Amino acid sequence: MTCRYARRYAPLVTMPATSPTTTDASPPASLSALADATASDTALRRFLHGLPGVDAVGLEARAAALGTRSIKTTAKAFAIDLAISMVDLTTLEGADTPGKVRALCAKGVVPDPTDRTAPRVAAICVYPDMVATAKETLSALGGRDVHVASVATAFPAGRAALSVKLADTREAVAAGADEIDMVIDRGAFLSGRYMQVFEEIRAVKEACARPGGDAAHLKVIFENGELATYDNVRRASWLAMLAGADFIKTSTGKVAVNATPANTLVMLEAVRDFRAAGGPRVGVKPAGGIRTTKDAIKYLVMVNETLGDDWLHPDLFRFGASSLLNDLLMQRQKLTTGRYSGPDYVTVD
Incomplete structure (x- = not known):
């Protein structure tokens, strides 16, 4: 399969197919090999509009079919714990206070006070002015x-x-942020000013660096609901990956249409094809609207079927969510005890 996708995309990126023996320890010089696609505004436009178009009917049918897969009890228990470990527990409200952030951090470190075997979440996601509070709280709780x-x-x-x-960005990094979730300029993208968006992502990526070589990981948010078409989601995915994104993220959670199985599948396929063409591994983060365990498991199945086991890890797949964790914890207790917990079992975020 890898060779087939490498052959399909190699002419677009003007590079040889990836050798099957290539390992992550010694990856191909992907950024230099892909440089031709970003050499100029014209080259970038030609590359992005040369990507294969998305078959919307086929895409939505495949996403729906993957959502019908059922898993057995043992696998479900594993999937729930995996999903908990992938949650970016989030509060992004104008009314956020240090107390609310501290409480969220405590929940992220010990999601279920009655069962310490429950895994910790992947991250606490906040506005830049709350980064120092989150960092200090996690350190005090032993949640480094x-x-x-x-x-x-x-x-x-x-x-x-x-x-x-x-x-x-620099303010958040200086305060201790491990990861930066940036939003692209959708107006520039939809106007066809692709190089402007590319250069902005590159500039933010550079701003993620710290003295000494350490750098915050960069997640690039597209706001798929505003991009309107699956072709645009695919182009945005490739654009962000070419610019050096560590993760690509569906949405902010602040508009009517956020993560959907179909628009997330477009991004997963782009990540797969980018990797097959010789690029580095890039993570994916659906965000907004994923509230139930059933939904989370559907996404995990889609990741496994599209990208394989390697991506079933918090380093490469996340859920941007706030209420999802509560449902995961209740379903986890149901599997453990055989009954659903009461309404006061989990905290209300």
Whole structure:
């Protein structure tokens, strides 16, 4: 399969197919090999519009079919724990307070106080001004393995000058953010100013660096509901990956249409094809609207079927969610005790 996708995309990126013996320890020089596609605005436009079009009917049918897969009890228990470990527990409200962030951190470190075997979440996601509070709280609770993610770049609209977006990013990184979730300029993208979006992502990526070589991981948010078409979602995925995104993310959770199985599948396929063409492994984060265990498991099945076991890890797949964790915990208790918990079993975020 890998060779087939490498052959399909190799002419587009002007590079040889990836050798089957290539390992992550010594990956191909993917960024330099893909440089031709980003050499100029014309080259980038030609590349993005040369990507195969998305068959919307086929895509939605496949996403729906994957959503019908059933898993047995043992596998379900594993999937629930895996999903918990992939949650970016999030609060992004104007009314956020240090107390609310501290409470969220406590829940992320010990999701179920009655069962310490429940895994910790992947990250706590907050606004830049709450990063220091989250970092200090996690350290005090012994949760240093829980990352702090911060939205930046004038989230959620992204309507600000680049200098403001970079200052936003640097502030979050300086406060200790492990991950930055940036939003692309959808107006520029939809106007066809692809190089402007590419250069902005590259600039934010550089702003994620810290003295000494360490850098916050960069998640690039598309706001799929505003991109309107699956072809645009595919183009945005490739654009962000070419610019150096560590993760690509569906949405902010602040618009009517957020993550859907179909638009997430487009992104998963883009990640697969980018990897097959010689690029590095890139993570995927659906966000917004994923509230139930059943929904989360559908996404995990889709990841496994599209990208394989390697992506079933918090380093490469996340859920941007707040209420999802509550349902995962209740379903987890149901599997353990045989009964559903009462309404006061989990905290209300």
